[in-house]
Amino acid sequence: MTITNDLFKKLTFFSEPEFKGELLQHGQLLSFNKGDVIVRDGQYVKFLPIVLKGAIRVFQQSEDREILLYYVRAEETCTISLAAAYFNNKSTSHGVVTEPTEVLIFPASLIEQWQLKYPSWNRYVMQMFRTRYDQLISSFQGVAFEHIDVRVLEYLKNTAHNEGSKSVCLSHQQLAAELGTTRVVVSRILKEYERKKKIKLFRGRIELL
Amino acid sequence: MTITNDLFKKLTFFSEPEFKGELLQHGQLLSFNKGDVIVRDGQYVKFLPIVLKGAIRVFQQSEDREILLYYVRAEETCTISLAAAYFNNKSTSHGVVTEPTEVLIFPASLIEQWQLKYPSWNRYVMQMFRTRYDQLISSFQGVAFEHIDVRVLEYLKNTAHNEGSKSVCLSHQQLAAELGTTRVVVSRILKEYERKKKIKLFRGRIELL
DNA sequence: ACAGAACGGTATCAAATGATACACAACCAA
DNA sequence: TTGGTTGTGTATCATTTGATACCGTTCTGT
Numbered sequence: 001m002t003i004t005n006d007l008f009k010k011l012t013f014f015s016e017p018e019f020k021g022e023l024l025q026h027g028q029l030l031s032f033n034k035g036d037v038i039v040r041d042g043q044y045v046k047f048l049p050i051v052l053k054g055a056i057r058v059f060q061q062s063e064d065r066e067i068l069l070y071y072v073r074a075e076e077t078c079t080i081s082l083a084a085a086y087f088n089n090k091s092t093s094h095g096v097v098t099e100p101t102e103v104l105i106f107p108a109s110l111i112e113q114w115q116l117k118y119p120s121w122n123r124y125v126m127q128m129f130r131t132r133y134d135q136l137i138s139s140f141q142g143v144a145f146e147h148i149d150v151r152v153l154e155y156l157k158n159t160a161h162n163e164g165s166k167s168v169c170l171s172h173q174q175l176a177a178e179l180g181t182t183r184v185v186v187s188r189i190l191k192e193y194e195r196k197k198k199i200k201l202f203r204g205r206i207e208l209l
Numbered sequence: 210m211t212i213t214n215d216l217f218k219k220l221t222f223f224s225e226p227e228f229k230g231e232l233l234q235h236g237q238l239l240s241f242n243k244g245d246v247i248v249r250d251g252q253y254v255k256f257l258p259i260v261l262k263g264a265i266r267v268f269q270q271s272e273d274r275e276i277l278l279y280y281v282r283a284e285e286t287c288t289i290s291l292a293a294a295y296f297n298n299k300s301t302s303h304g305v306v307t308e309p310t311e312v313l314i315f316p317a318s319l320i321e322q323w324q325l326k327y328p329s330w331n332r333y334v335m336q337m338f339r340t341r342y343d344q345l346i347s348s349f350q351g352v353a354f355e356h357i358d359v360r361v362l363e364y365l366k367n368t369a370h371n372e373g374s375k376s377v378c379l380s381h382q383q384l385a386a387e388l389g390t391t392r393v394v395v396s397r398i399l400k401e402y403e404r405k406k407k408i409k410l411f412r413g414r415i416e417l418l
Numbered sequence: 419a420c421a422g423a424a425c426g427g428t429a430t431c432a433a434a435t436g437a438t439a440c441a442c443a444a445c446c447a448a
Numbered sequence: 449t450t451g452g453t454t455g456t457g458t459a460t461c462a463t464t465t466g467a468t469a470c471c472g473t474t475c476t477g478t
Contacts, residue, residue, distance in 0.1 A: 060353070062350075062353075067354070069346075083339040083342050092343065092347075112328075112331070112332070112335075116328060116331065125335075127296075129292065130295065130296060133342065134292070136345050137302070137345070140345065140352065143352050144352050144389045145276070147465090148465070171424085171426085173424085183425085183426085184427090184428090184467080184468090185464095185466070187427060191426090191427065203424095203425065203426075203474065203475090204425080357434080382455075393436080393438090393456095394435060394436070396456055397458085400456090400457065412445085412454090412456075413444095
């Protein structure tokens with residue numbers, strides 16, 4: 001896609017014509033495939049990405065497990081990159097592309113000056129921080145207070161709802177990675193929920209009843 | 210304390226004289242005592258507080274347990290209040306004063322317009338979001354991946370270090386509340402650490418060796 | 419067509435954490 | 449001084465989650 005007004009059909013958040021001009025001037029379009037690593041833990045962030053299409057999965061990793069932080073979808077940016085870029089610090093998590101993805105990137109040095117010049121950009125930044133913070137608080141609360149079986153069901157319901165579907169397509173291994181537990185625990189819990197007639201299990205897919 | 214230039218001896222972050230004037234004009238000084246509730250979960254935030262002196266403990270609560278999010282100390286604000294206030298939403302956690310505290314509050318409606326007018330305020334807001342974000346990410350990682358005994362020791366070391374002391378003054382019950390576990394688990398773990406000569410236990414106080 | 423990889427389910431055992439109870443010591447307010 | 453409260457430590461048991469292993473089925477790449 002050429003970097004033209006098509007861009008602003010995908011980025012409806014920004015309103016100032018001059019700002020759009022600067023985005024065109026300083027921005028660079030990149031395409032990624034599933035599996036590409038966008039952000040690495042411990043890495044400096046020089047450019048801020050805004051997703052135009054597709055998704056980036058942002059997560060934390062320990063020696064033998066990982067856990068989902070959030071997904072960056074169309075019109076969103078990665079707040080950890082934003083926070084890191086703003087103060088020229090390192091990222092504190094990983095970001096991997098989960099489906100074909102198009103991204104607009106621009107130098108991180110522009111973040112602050114744009115905040116002072118363009119209210120819609122400032123509002124966007126605050127909105128991103130706010131949304132992620134709420135998501136993170138919610139996840140934190142789940143991990144701290146809820147049993148893993150409850151979290152499994154909540155995840156399935158939320159994901160199905162967000163996709164406007166009754167099914168969720170992912171393996172037990174993937175679900176375990178999202179929630180920071182092991183594949184065997186997930187298989188055990190899902191089988192129990194199937195016995196209780198809350199879900200129906202297929203290979204690579206889980207249907208909510 | 211009268212709201213004069215004394216204020217800016219405690220708020221060194223802001224540099225624009227005009228901004229200082231607006232803080233004096235719109236700000237209001239309040240004092241609180243230990244135990245006072247500043248923020249309630251589910252409550253709208255109309256005013257943003259900046260702590261001048263003292264501390265506010267911000268935490269989440271479930272039916273029978275709670276867990277620390279962060280402490281708001283001098284020159285800091287509560288990011289959850291900030292996020293809630295900015296978009297006129299409800300707070301997602303509780304804030305309670307832990308020692309005699311002085312706070313400057315001003316209407317939340319001023320946050321955004323000040324961001325556009327005063328770079329030091331904008332930088333402050335971003336800094337607050339960034340700091341809290343990092344803290345939350347770190348706490349999340351601990352809860353998700355680390356055993357409770359490791360988290361106990363980390364908490365004690367961090368707290369002692371932040372206070373420039375070798376001791377931490379708090380009960381087992383309070384430590385349990387900070388970490389989202391039970392008093393019995395904490396007593397058991399601390400006793401074991403004492404046996405391993407990593408700490409020394411006193412009533413209401415824990416000394417690091 | 420076939421070998422290897424991936425997925426799912428179950429079994430068994432261990433470790434970690436939570437629940438409940440109780441006893442004792444230290445502290446504090448009257 | 450004293451009674452009540454708070455704090456601490458231990459015991460016992462239950463539940464939850466993790467580790468390891470194994471087996472059978474399905475899928476995929478050559």
